Amino acid sequence: xxxxxxxxxxxxxxxxxxxxxxxxxxxxxxxxxxxxxxxxxxxxxxxxxxxxxxx
Numbered sequence: 001x002x003x004x005x006x007x008x009x010x011x012x013x014x015x016x017x018x019x020x021x022x023x024x025x026x027x028x029x030x031x032x033x034x035x036x037x038x039x040x041x042x043x044x045x046x047x048x049x050x051x052x053x054x055x
Contacts, residue, residue, distance in 0.1 A: 032040075
């Protein structure tokens with residue numbers, strides 16, 4: 001029965017680690033201002049080939 005505790009603890013640690021990674025990515029994503037996002041999107045549009053834009 002002790003191995004069930006180990007498996008459960010490993011699962012809990014995995015869930016916690018995943019939550020930390022997701023929170024870090026969300027913080028990084030929200031750090032952009034709307035103007036920065038708009039500029040980045042326009043730059044990507046300018047870099048895209050003409051056939052792929054608007055598609």
